[in-house]
Amino acid sequence: MSKPTPLSGFPELLPAQRAVEQQVIDTLRSTFELYGFAGIETRAVEPLDQLLRKGDTSKEVYLLRRLHETSEEGHAGMGLHFDLTVPFARYVLENAGKLEFPFRRYQIQKAWRGERPQEGRFREFAQADIDIVGRDVLPFHHDVEVTRVMVDALTRLSFLPAFRLQVNNRKLIQGFYAGLGLEDLDEVMRIVDKLDKLPVEKVHQMLVDEAGATSEQADRVLSLATIRTGDDSFVAQVRGLRVSHPLLDEGLDELAALVRGVADLTSDRVRVEADLSIARGLDYYTGTVFETRLDGYESMGSICSGGRYDALASDGKITYPGVGISLGVSRVLVPLLARTGLTASRSVPSAVLVALADEDSRPASEAVAAALRARSIPCEVAPTAAKFGKQIRVAERRGIPFVWFPQADGGHQVKDIRDGNQVDADPSVWTPSPEDLRPQVVPGA
């Protein structure tokens, strides 16, 4: 068999990098749980009609098909989920009778899309989602809450570059467009969303050509979209544009409340700003919308996005409004590992390699390892009774900081191979420093 080649869009990590990813996942999980979010996992597949509920991007869904498929459609009527929101909406409906509302959950799982891979865009990728969903009603303060949770989680990932959380509110922009007398609000929003890719003049022209705006209306739409403030001063700027509409007022109040509600979390690494150009494409958001950009990684687009949907799910009688944010774990991590060489301080969990004098004394070395493990110190015994120099090298290659030498007289010594310091030690007492106990995330060279 010839050597297998990597599959484009299906990233796999070496152990040291996986350790970094694991640490990210652990941090996210513990942060989400600090705020009382319950963890769930949904199955990898959903019925096709569920997945395609929101429009025809069907090409990007991976279908399931038995090898001996005989049905007329040629597939099993199921596909891999392409995000965690659609499965969650289905899960809420399915288990509505057993859940307590408002229901807060986190979900860290893989998702799949059949897109062409690019930096930060994969066919198989991990996402971390938090959502709060209510029954019939969900007060606005939850919008502030999910924002605070995600900002907290991102802040705890101390090796991330600085980032900027951009927030907007669809009521605000839709109310503004309606107040201007525009009709096709969705189309206007879709075009304005392209501002980060296309020049202003081009967007202006599209507004006139495709959204039925007058040149003057387009000017004012663009005036709104260029407003960007780190505090609630955007309210005065919008008022200055002299458009009025009840929905606009509502959106302004909400966005101002959100910006004020997270102001205490900002720092030099974390900025939160009202950015009135953010619209989030054509999806079902109805109020708050978020995007997040990493400094130095602007080309990667948003690494963390979400918003409010007044109808996350509905069974016809009861509607379940929700608000949530989704962090692209693979999207941010894989490019960061590749570009910066970020890695873990060692490729194995072991803090100690217990040396082996000869095969006959393996039980003695295993006993040392057992004593260390009893006190939760990860360790392993040398694979062979090679010369001690080679056993030390085994540890060095893996980044294991300590080598333990059982002595012929029954005593013990432990050597820190980084400085060569070797001291007497007792396996029932000796403990490495906290930094050495677990692999640490270390910046690249």
Next chain:
RNA sequence: GUGGGCGUAGCUCAGCUGGUAGAGCAUCGCGUUGUGGUCGCGAGGGUCGCGGGUUCAAGUCCCGUCGCUCACCCCA
């Protein structure tokens, strides 16, 4: 889906108008016979992505194909 770039050792790459497959790093061994790293000496390691064609002769030229990659499109 469209267009460009690239496939040679574990990794990074060199290889001219066609003439017996190379370097650095890494690995392994020895010097140093059971305490590593430095240094010196040595060794192993290749279907040149795959298939076909031209030729006395192809890593090199031609055709095809597969893969990777970048950009576009798209991005719930």
